[in-house]
Amino acid sequence: MNVGIAQGERNPNSSWLNSRGVWLTYIILVFVLHFILLSIPYITTSVAWTLTTTIHNLCNYYLFHVVKGAPWETSDQGRARRFTFWEQIDDGIQWTGTRKFLQIVPVVLFFIASFYTKYDKTHFLINLATMLLAVVPKFPIFFGVRLLDINRY
Amino acid sequence: MGSPANHDNVASLATDFYSLLESFKETPFYHLLFEIFLVLTVLWLILFRKPRRIEKKLTEKEKQELIDEWQPEPLVPPVDANHPALNVRVLDGIVGKTIEIDGKKSLNFATFNFLNFVGNPRITDKAIQAVQKYGVGSCGPRGFYGTIDIHLELEERLAHFFNCEEGIIYSYGFSTVASIIPAYSKRNDILFVDEGVHYAIQKGVEASRSTVKWFRHNDISDLERLLVEQDIHDKKNPKKARTLRRFLIIEGLYMNYGDLCPLPRMVELKYQYKYRIFMDESVSFGTIGQTGRGVTEYYNIDRRKIDLISSSLEYSVGSIGGFAVGSSFVVDHQRLSAQGYCFSASLPPLLAAAAIEALNIMEEEDTTLCDTLMEKSKRLHQKLLDIKGYLIVGEDISPLKHLRLTNSQNTVARLEEIVEFAQTRGITITVARYLNDEHRLPEPSIRLILNVEMTDEELEFLCTVLQEARVKVTV
Numbered sequence: 001m002n003v004g005i006a007q008g009e010r011n012p013n014s015s016w017l018n019s020r021g022v023w024l025t026y027i028i029l030v031f032v033l034h035f036i037l038l039s040i041p042y043i044t045t046s047v048a049w050t051l052t053t054t055i056h057n058l059c060n061y062y063l064f065h066v067v068k069g070a071p072w073e074t075s076d077q078g079r080a081r082r083f084t085f086w087e088q089i090d091d092g093i094q095w096t097g098t099r100k101f102l103q104i105v106p107v108v109l110f111f112i113a114s115f116y117t118k119y120d121k122t123h124f125l126i127n128l129a130t131m132l133l134a135v136v137p138k139f140p141i142f143f144g145v146r147l148l149d150i151n152r153y
Numbered sequence: 154m155g156s157p158a159n160h161d162n163v164a165s166l167a168t169d170f171y172s173l174l175e176s177f178k179e180t181p182f183y184h185l186l187f188e189i190f191l192v193l194t195v196l197w198l199i200l201f202r203k204p205r206r207i208e209k210k211l212t213e214k215e216k217q218e219l220i221d222e223w224q225p226e227p228l229v230p231p232v233d234a235n236h237p238a239l240n241v242r243v244l245d246g247i248v249g250k251t252i253e254i255d256g257k258k259s260l261n262f263a264t265f266n267f268l269n270f271v272g273n274p275r276i277t278d279k280a281i282q283a284v285q286k287y288g289v290g291s292c293g294p295r296g297f298y299g300t301i302d303i304h305l306e307l308e309e310r311l312a313h314f315f316n317c318e319e320g321i322i323y324s325y326g327f328s329t330v331a332s333i334i335p336a337y338s339k340r341n342d343i344l345f346v347d348e349g350v351h352y353a354i355q356k357g358v359e360a361s362r363s364t365v366k367w368f369r370h371n372d373i374s375d376l377e378r379l380l381v382e383q384d385i386h387d388k389k390n391p392k393k394a395r396t397l398r399r400f401l402i403i404e405g406l407y408m409n410y411g412d413l414c415p416l417p418r419m420v421e422l423k424y425q426y427k428y429r430i431f432m433d434e435s436v437s438f439g440t441i442g443q444t445g446r447g448v449t450e451y452y453n454i455d456r457r458k459i460d461l462i463s464s465s466l467e468y469s470v471g472s473i474g475g476f477a478v479g480s481s482f483v484v485d486h487q488r489l490s491a492q493g494y495c496f497s498a499s500l501p502p503l504l505a506a507a508a509i510e511a512l513n514i515m516e517e518e519d520t521t522l523c524d525t526l527m528e529k530s531k532r533l534h535q536k537l538l539d540i541k542g543y544l545i546v547g548e549d550i551s552p553l554k555h556l557r558l559t560n561s562q563n564t565v566a567r568l569e570e571i572v573e574f575a576q577t578r579g580i581t582i583t584v585a586r587y588l589n590d591e592h593r594l595p596e597p598s599i600r601l602i603l604n605v606e607m608t609d610e611e612l613e614f615l616c617t618v619l620q621e622a623r624v625k626v627t628v
Binding site: 045090093094100103104107108110111115116119124128 | 176
């Protein structure tokens with residue numbers, strides 16, 4: 001993985017989300033997802049927004065908190081093997097810019113979705129549930145925590 | 154301006170948005186509260202949370218406690234005073250016919266010094282001359298500046314000695330046969346191997362990744378059974394069978410048992426069942442046969458019927474290394490395929506010179522070395538049979554014999570006692586040691602090696618000591 005680069009990052013997973021343009025790409029991708037959903041004829045705007053937030057939060061949860069290790073050979077001697085992607089970001093330093101950004105995006109999506117679904121109760125519950133799923137594991141209290149030994153190894 | 158339809162679309166969008174804004178005014182109370190709470194949390198996150206590492210800091214008190222608790226472990230753990238590493242026996246001087254252990258000289262019946270070439274002054278002189286001519290090392294593998302004219306000379310001499318087309322030398326006896334077998338036999342080939350072969354052959358067989366069929370030691374009927382099974386299997390799938398290679402791996406004189414292989418019958422079966430014979434003559438080279446040319450000479454079999462003969466230069470010849478001889482077609486393959494040949498440094502020239510001189514001595518016109526060795530072996534065999542209480546395993550002409558105690562008394566501990574007693578009387582013998590992952594661990598035994606220059610009196614002395622030891626141990 002580290003072939004041909006000068007700085008020799010031990011685990012690129014820790015820093016690629018800080019790269020130039022990644023945050024913007026992230027937001028654009030969410031909107032692309034939303035437009036794709038909007039273009040399906042039988043989905044109303046509110047359903048589309050709820051779907052967007054749900055899909056985004058579920059993918060967020062899976063990619064950041066379920067998948068562990070890195071998809072390439074790291075030179076950190078396997079230190080990152082048991083850590084989820086979220087725990088690997090910035091080598092475990094909490095409250096960095098990227099982490100705050102990633103925590104805020106589901107919340108903002110929740111606001112937008114609530115607005116577009118006219119504060120309907122069912123939509124609210126669904127959006128709330130997925131938002132909690134995406135936001136709560138990102139708090140530092142949950143760093144390294146594996147509830148009920150799920151996903152420990 | 155756009156078409157009426159467009160205008161309508163824009164208008165409808167505007168009404169949609171207006172309706173959304175309207176609904177904002179009718180939000181449920183809990184939802185609004187929740188949203189305000191979230192907004193405040195987000196603002197707090199952005200503005201007030203500073204990055205910090207997750208690290209546990211130890212207070213000064215905790216650090217001091219840890220320092221005070223620490224007890225250093227001893228550099229040397231307490232160890233039994235009888236540990237073998239604390240009671241090392243020191244050898245002094247040349248390990249020839251006599252050994253000097255801890256200052257006492259004793260007769261050497263333990264090392265593989267069949268023709269007593271170790272310490273032979275002719276060989277030593279030639280080796281010293283080689284050091285003065287070539288230096289000490291050869292500085293490279295055979296393929297990369299490591300080939301010296303003396304290597305080529307040794308290979309030619311070995312090929313000439315065995316009357317074969319070509320010879321090839323290796324720099325370490327163990328890795329000779331362990332490199333040769335995987336060079337020819339690959340993953341799906343079939344190897345018929347005797348169960349009593351020594352460890353280097355076992356490792357070569359393992360490294361080749363071939364299908365191994367072990368047959369009972371020196372049991373031709375077992376081998377035939379395996380061959381017949383394989384034949385039936387092949388007839389079911391002739392196309393695959395044509396791509397399979399079959400080899401028989403045997404030793405001329407078995408190091409672990411001291412008996413000869415039934416070569417004539419194996420050569421017959423070779424032409425019947427179509428396999429190739431690789432024979433390892435480490436122990437029989439220089440000891441069996443009229444002129445020391447091995448088992449093929451003893452049985453009077455044409456050496457062209459054996460596909461490859463390999464041996465070690467470390468036993469009779471008294472040098473270091475190994476070699477293989479055979480037809481050019483067979484041996485040449487090893488120059489690129491044998492790991493031990495391509496990837497190890499070549500034999501130091503002084504050892505090659507020693508080997509050449511040893512061959513000179515063996516090939517001398519009037520030499521009776523091998524004859525004498527066979528005679529003495531026979532005599533020793535008779536003498537040993539006369540001692541009560543020992544089981545002699547091995548051929549009578551073999552200079553390598555295994556001694557076991559009769560019935561259930563045969564344990565390593567008792568044999569070690571016998572060895573210790575013999576050492577006090579001035580005879581050095583050794584218990585044959587094996588690694589735990591041998592394919593078939595032979596029974597414990599004392600491995601006796603006969604040196605050609607042992608006199609009759611010395612052999613008598615050996616038998617006397619063995620007899621006394623036996624009495625002492627069983628009492």
